[in-house]
Amino acid sequence: MAASKCNVTRLTEALSRQLLDSVDSVLFDCDGVIWRGDQAIPGASEVINSLKKNGKRVFFVTNNSTKTRQMYADKLGKLGFDASADEVFGTAYCSAVYLKNVCKLDGKVYLIGSNAMRQELEDVGIRPVGVGPDPISGGQKDWANVPLDNEVRAVLVGFDEHFSYMKLNRALQYLCNPDCQFVGTNTDTRLPLEGGKAVPGTGCLLKAVETAAQRQAQVVGKPSSFMFECVASQFGLDPERCLMVGDRLDTDIMLGSNCGLKTLLTLTGVSTVAEAEANQKSECPQRQKMVPDYYIESIADILPALQA
Amino acid sequence: MAGGGCVTLRGAQIRDLLDSKHDVLFDCDGVIWNGETAVTGAPEVVSLLKQRGKRVFFVTNNCTRPRENYVQKFSRLGFADVAEEEIFSSAYCSAAYLRDVARLQGKVYVIGCGGVMRELRDAGVPVAEEEDAEPGASIYTCPLDPDVKAVLVGYDENFTFMKLAKACCYLRSPECLFLATDPDPWHPLTGGRVTPGSGSLTAALETASSRKATVIGKPSRFMFECISSQFGLDPARSLMIGDRLETDVLFGSNCGLTTVLTLTGVSTLQEALAYRDSQEPQQKHCAPDYVMESVADFLQALEE
Numbered sequence: 001m002a003a004s005k006c007n008v009t010r011l012t013e014a015l016s017r018q019l020l021d022s023v024d025s026v027l028f029d030c031d032g033v034i035w036r037g038d039q040a041i042p043g044a045s046e047v048i049n050s051l052k053k054n055g056k057r058v059f060f061v062t063n064n065s066t067k068t069r070q071m072y073a074d075k076l077g078k079l080g081f082d083a084s085a086d087e088v089f090g091t092a093y094c095s096a097v098y099l100k101n102v103c104k105l106d107g108k109v110y111l112i113g114s115n116a117m118r119q120e121l122e123d124v125g126i127r128p129v130g131v132g133p134d135p136i137s138g139g140q141k142d143w144a145n146v147p148l149d150n151e152v153r154a155v156l157v158g159f160d161e162h163f164s165y166m167k168l169n170r171a172l173q174y175l176c177n178p179d180c181q182f183v184g185t186n187t188d189t190r191l192p193l194e195g196g197k198a199v200p201g202t203g204c205l206l207k208a209v210e211t212a213a214q215r216q217a218q219v220v221g222k223p224s225s226f227m228f229e230c231v232a233s234q235f236g237l238d239p240e241r242c243l244m245v246g247d248r249l250d251t252d253i254m255l256g257s258n259c260g261l262k263t264l265l266t267l268t269g270v271s272t273v274a275e276a277e278a279n280q281k282s283e284c285p286q287r288q289k290m291v292p293d294y295y296i297e298s299i300a301d302i303l304p305a306l307q308a
Numbered sequence: 309m310a311g312g313g314c315v316t317l318r319g320a321q322i323r324d325l326l327d328s329k330h331d332v333l334f335d336c337d338g339v340i341w342n343g344e345t346a347v348t349g350a351p352e353v354v355s356l357l358k359q360r361g362k363r364v365f366f367v368t369n370n371c372t373r374p375r376e377n378y379v380q381k382f383s384r385l386g387f388a389d390v391a392e393e394e395i396f397s398s399a400y401c402s403a404a405y406l407r408d409v410a411r412l413q414g415k416v417y418v419i420g421c422g423g424v425m426r427e428l429r430d431a432g433v434p435v436a437e438e439e440d441a442e443p444g445a446s447i448y449t450c451p452l453d454p455d456v457k458a459v460l461v462g463y464d465e466n467f468t469f470m471k472l473a474k475a476c477c478y479l480r481s482p483e484c485l486f487l488a489t490d491p492d493p494w495h496p497l498t499g500g501r502v503t504p505g506s507g508s509l510t511a512a513l514e515t516a517s518s519r520k521a522t523v524i525g526k527p528s529r530f531m532f533e534c535i536s537s538q539f540g541l542d543p544a545r546s547l548m549i550g551d552r553l554e555t556d557v558l559f560g561s562n563c564g565l566t567t568v569l570t571l572t573g574v575s576t577l578q579e580a581l582a583y584r585d586s587q588e589p590q591q592k593h594c595a596p597d598y599v600m601e602s603v604a605d606f607l608q609a610l611e612e
Contacts, residue, residue, distance in 0.1 A: 169504055
């Protein structure tokens with residue numbers, strides 16, 4: 001059984017300086033860490049820009065599949081963050097890379113997802129089919145006989161506001177072939193929106209497809225280590241010199257643990273210190289992976305250490 | 309009751325089994341019919357059972373038709389005199405549950421098809437009206453009906469993200485009931501094809517709401533309790549005949565009934581034996597007491 005980490009430690013200014021000196025790269029989750037919906041967390045942009053001035057590399061790692069890297073870069077820019085598209089790793093982009101490099105997909109993909117996902121797939125040379133509304137027509141006999149594109153070699157499920165019974169049905173028909181690959185962007189159950197609301201997340205859609213097909217998807221997003229490997233392979237990162245900053249114990253912190261990164265929990269999002277401490281006290285090895293090295297009220301609290 | 313031994317029934321054993329039972333419960337799809345074709349001999353078996361003084365009930369997870377339509381289908385496929393009262397579908401039982409067990413005060417928000425809507429109406433359970441898409445309405449701003457006190461999810465070919473989001477909003481209130489018609493992940497269609505079932509839609513809503521649905525259909529006991537409340541069944545004198553191990557046989561096992569698997573539908577003998585030989589207690593409950601090729605195997609015993 002892995003050795004327990006020390007008690008969940010608050011990141012003081014002194015510890016901040018120590019921590020920052022020990023890493024070259026900082027990976028940030030987005031929702032609940034640097035912004036909430038379309039509002040930046042106060043002080044977040046100063047922290048990111050300051051980190052860069054201090055010679056640290058900064059990356060953005062998000063399970064949200066609704067935007068391309070460029071769309072994220074545009075949002076970051078608008079909110080005052082100094083960032084470029086190649087520093088952003090969202091699941092729309094990472095799923096395309098996964099299908100190309102890991103699945104070695106040779107053929108089309110049936111896509112339940114957004115236009116952003118379609119674009120990222122096309123950019124790596126994969127042709128998606130199925131994006132957009134797909135209402136039901138005909139009767140039950142017709143659904144089992146929907147024309148299938150025989151060049152489809154994989155089904156990819158991401159967030160899709162046009163999700164419907166017909167799309168679920170098409171995915172099922174493709175997945176009846178055991179050679180058809182099955183990939184999901186992430187398992188988050190809620191998708192945070194602009195304006196502070198939330199709707200059911202990709203996890204719900206993926207669960208529907210997995211249940212109908214009685215198959216498990218390969219999941220690209222956090223806590224799967226692929227998201228880190230994607231960044232690391234492009235930028236030559238040393239895990240021991242990386243810090244993962246997130247607001248969710250079950251995705252961000254677990255990713256950090258899985259990949260041997262240092263981890264920092266910020267309290268501006270989903271998880272709480274109490275949950276972290278409960279995980280720390282538990283006997284369960286899985287829960288032990290969801291204990292951060294440090295916690296902080298907000299990433300803005302790192303600023304004093306950076307400006308010292 | 310522990311799982312069964314998958315004994316193949318022959319000759320005198322069939323007669324002995326029938327003599328020991330008063331009530332026979334049949335699943336429909338894959339047992340007495342497949343699509344629009346009756347299983348050969350099934351209509352005769354049902355008739356003969358009734359002539360021998362047995363009571364016959366039909367217990368189906370299929371929630372797509374109201375009972376009235378089932379009566380017509382029975383007639384169309386050559387089954388004489390099957391009465392509405394003998395038919396228990398998950399749609400009918402879901403409505404009965406809301407009216408008699410939950411005693412719902414308020415409306416139910418339904419993700420479901422015509423069959424469910426009709427049964428709810430017939431039972432006098434108020435259904436929240438689905439507003440047609442208003443301009444500007446989206447998944448982000450859907451209006452909620454304050455009278456909704458329950459959500460019922462079942463097979464729905466018109467399922468959309470909007471319905472999922474709306475149902476999830478209603479389920480944020482812990483007092484709002486959460487029901488599912490049946491757990492079937494997929495349904496078989498003719499030609500070996502499949503279509504997504506209620507179970508897949510329920511899974512989406514359970515994930516979204518972080519709540520577990522109360523499932524009405526097999527293998528849950530409720531359908532048996534529904535029949536029993538109307539007809540007074542003794543489990544020890546009741547026989548359950550089905551084609552799907554994880555629903556029909558597990559249902560029979562959960563209710564203390566003797567179970568028979570017929571091989572004219574979804575599950576295979578191999579799968580039945582695997583459950584029988586499993587080390588896990590829950591899996592063993594999916595093993596039937598007896599296995600028959602088809603319900604027609606009852607004919608010889610009945611015609612004597």
